[in-house]
Amino acid sequence: MDRPSSSAEHGVEARGVTRAFGTVPALRGMDITVPYGQVTALVGPNGAGKTTLLLILATLLAPDAGHIRVAGHDLRADPEAARVHLGWMPDVFGVYDQLTVDEYLAFFADAYRLPAAERPRRIRALLALVHLEEYLGQPVHVLSRGQKQRLGVARSLIHKPRVLLLDEPASGLDPRSRVELRDLLRSLAAEGVAVLVSSHVLGELEEMADRVVLVDHGRTVGEHRMGDLAGAARPRWRVRALDPGGLAAALDGRPEVGEVSELPGGCELGPLTEAQAAGLLADLVARKVPVVEFGPATGALESVYLAMTENRR
């Protein structure tokens, strides 16, 4: 994989990106950084502008304003140069149903001007990567929705892009395929690719992303390292004890533990920070409450996301 010729250290650097459709603003100033070798998650509610941003980063849509560099190339000045290093998979896309799986990939290999000698090997390697090797020579229309999604991933990787943009790649995938997609994106990041994924499935992003960019109403509202989120988040906590009555008694009359709601064999309480939760657990153990489970009820990403979307109401 060739290294960027310029001094760019990030796959994507976008500052102050705006875009309106007619009079309706879709992006009101988005900033995003996607470093090489990491998976960055793009998270936000429906209509936050995720797909618009991805279309702009993919060089399909021109922004009204803003500075964007993809793989070291200014998108305004030279979108063609950026495209060579750019892999893109949209949320909904068509495949040529009339072609076979390998014809489909061969067509894109030619369209990206891959050397003909390299082509068969590249196609086999990609089909193995997305677990479709047994479909070599089969028509695309026999593939299931999830398999077509994986073929789309293979297509977006055909020219060995250094920057990979995926819009809701996990939608329509079964649990097994989701795990495989996660492993695939992790291994691409390990090879130095800058990966940007948008998704609604927050638990899954938590497992695969190194960084998260939170967007809402066309603006970037936060860029965090996934590791920092856990400390900053104030999730609700789920507590289970062998003696639920004793647990309830120990929590009674303590407003600092937040709203306590009954659960079978325990309760949910909070929101608490990790430090507050650790203090509470120590206290419960000291009071000889037989605690068998104590953990966040929601993932760190989900609680941040819920807090963000709650603020706007």
Added chain:
Amino acid sequence: MGARVRGARLVAVQEVRIRLRTGRWKALLAVWALLVNGLGLLFRLSLESGDHGDDDPQGVPMFGGVLLAVLALCLLITPALTGQSVNGDRERGTLAALQLTRLTPADIALGKLAAAWGTGLLVLALTLPCVLLPVLEGVITPGRAAATLAVTGLLIGVVCALSQAWSALVARSITSVLLSYLTVLALFGGTLLLFALAQPLTVEPRYYSSSSGTRYAYERERPELVWWLLAPNPVVVLADAAPRLPPHIETDGDVSTSSEPDNDPLGDLGRSVREMRAGNGNYHEGGPVWPYGLAFDLLLAGGAFWVTTRRLRTPVRRTAKGVRLA
């Protein structure tokens, strides 16, 4: 330049492959070939049965009639071949991935146009048996056949380019196919209608004095001012571009008279538009009309191709309502 040809060929091969694997192309083409050639032969038979001892060969009207019908039918089929080449791909969600490759907008437009035009030419080729029968009979020269077929092929290409531009301009494929048909209709009927409406506007009063000194006024139309309105009409272009048949020579004893050949639809049409170009009161033919018509049609096609290429450019600045980018 090599890259352009390679890119366009890649797109064209892909389009043809997809077309061939979609639907029952072979059956459709076979039905088309049978229908056109069958009707052509039937036309010939009806000409023969109406033939009352005239020694004019019936291959001449057959050639003209069949060719005009083939032109009309091919131009009616063509919008269906091309009318959704760009927005159809957009609707299926396959265009954006193509635009992000190293194929340029011109590669994509040219490849798609070549595939559509090639299909149109194949449709034309299937009509050859009945078009070429008069040539085999020796009634029509190969030169006349080649010239008229070449013009027909070019006109098919013009309609392909126009339909493609509509498919690039309009979001929904049903709309672009409709607009393509209206464009063909405008070329055929619109030119005729405009000419028919414009000709009365050219009327000018004329006077002449009789020998007794009385002045008479009358009105005269001047088609030489508006003949060009007819020029883009595909029928006019084809008919006027057809090389003329040798004049009919009749010998009666020592006197031989030369007259225009009978029953030649192409020649008749060509002569009448050239007479319009010459204007009333001129008893000689005007200059050829078809170069103007063909040049206009080709310019239109060139403009349409430019529009298509422009609409395939990314990043897109202005988006129409309801157009999906990807």
